[in-house]
Amino acid sequence: MKSIYAVFALLLNISIFAQNHDKELRDLYYSAQFNQLVQVSAEYLESDSLNPVFNLWHGEGLVELGFFEEGKPYVQKAIENIEDNDTRKPWALNYLARIEFLSQNKLKAKQLFIDCINSNTNPKAIESSKYLLVELGLHDFYSEFEVVESEHITFHFQPNSIVSNIDEFVELRENAIQKISEFFGVKIPKKIDFIVWNSNEDAKKIGIKSLGFANPQFCVIHSRPNQTLGHEITHVITHYLANDQIKTRFINEGIAVWFDLSNNNRLEIINNQKEKDSTQAIVSIKEAWNNPTVYPEWVYYTLAGEFINRILDKWGRENLVELLKNQTYDNAVLIYGNEIDEVIFKLENEINSN
Ligand SMILES: [Zn+2]
Secondary structure, three states, X not given: OHHHHHHHHHHHHHHXXXXXXXXXXXXXXXXXXXXXXXXXXXXXXXXXXXXXXXXXXXXXXXXXXXXXXHHHHHHHHHHHHOOOOOOOXXXXXXXXHXXXXXXXXXXXXXXXXXXXXXXXXXXXXXXXXXXXXXXXXXXXXXXXXXXXXXXOEEEEEOOOOOOOOHHHHHHHHHHHHHHHHHHHOOOOOOOEEEEEOOOHHHHHOOOOOOOOEXXXXXXXXXXXXXXXXXXXXXXXXXXXXXXXXXXXXXXXXXXXXXXXXXXXXXXXXXXXXXXXXXXXXXXXHHHHHHOOOOOOHXXXXXXXXXXXHHHHHHHHHHHHHHHHHEOOHHHHHHHHOOHHHHHHHHHHHHHHHO
């Protein structure tokens, strides 16, 4: 008898042990600590290599860090070893769909998202799959769009596109991506899917949020026809400078404005915007850097673009790339020293004095 109790106790312990591990890994995932997630789940897999939960967390962590090919066998192993009615199964299908999309297997990706939705066991995973079908341009809705391929971009034009010269539109953006990739020395994992809408209203009809924007993780851009050539493409390219990048709105938008390939006069735009502001706030660049929502949009876009222009001018490309990997003010001080405050002070004076 005793030995049976001992076995029960042991099984109970193992089960609680596994649950604790699961909670630990879940917390790492939802706090976006993906490096830690990959490291800790790898340790648990050493003694329990078929465990579907550990395999799935490990695979998801790798995908989130951009190592989708490395993550694939773990997600596949999770699918093989997980019960059909387990609520994790839909997440496994959802992540395999993401991997297939990043590997340019769009039909497979679409089918896996649909399988996830049809499994009907996990509302959050289903919601994610429905969202990604639309966001990644896989939804049936897009079958009417005109597809045009260039070397690095797959364009999807809304039917009856208001773009009058599609050849020129394509060529200008293909040239832009080559220029931007070359500057940063970055190769992205797949061609950009560049979806061109006629209007915000049309995009909203299928649940696309306000245009335009990039989803850099998946190399997808949703664009209005009249956006600058470089802004969204820069978001995608710079995302691939590091796997565990720390972004701030001020620097992330600043570099996209700096590389928008327009001939906009930033100081003139800033002055015009300031006149329109009802608050007429005195701008602290450090405050804007640390807090993404305290000032009007022009601070995080045009002013940030001008700030990038000045630090690039003064300290060059390599230092800027280091800053883009970790975009915090503290990292800027590590890279540029206290002289960064002089650049900030000078620009603030120019902006706030007129
Ligand atoms: Zn942007």
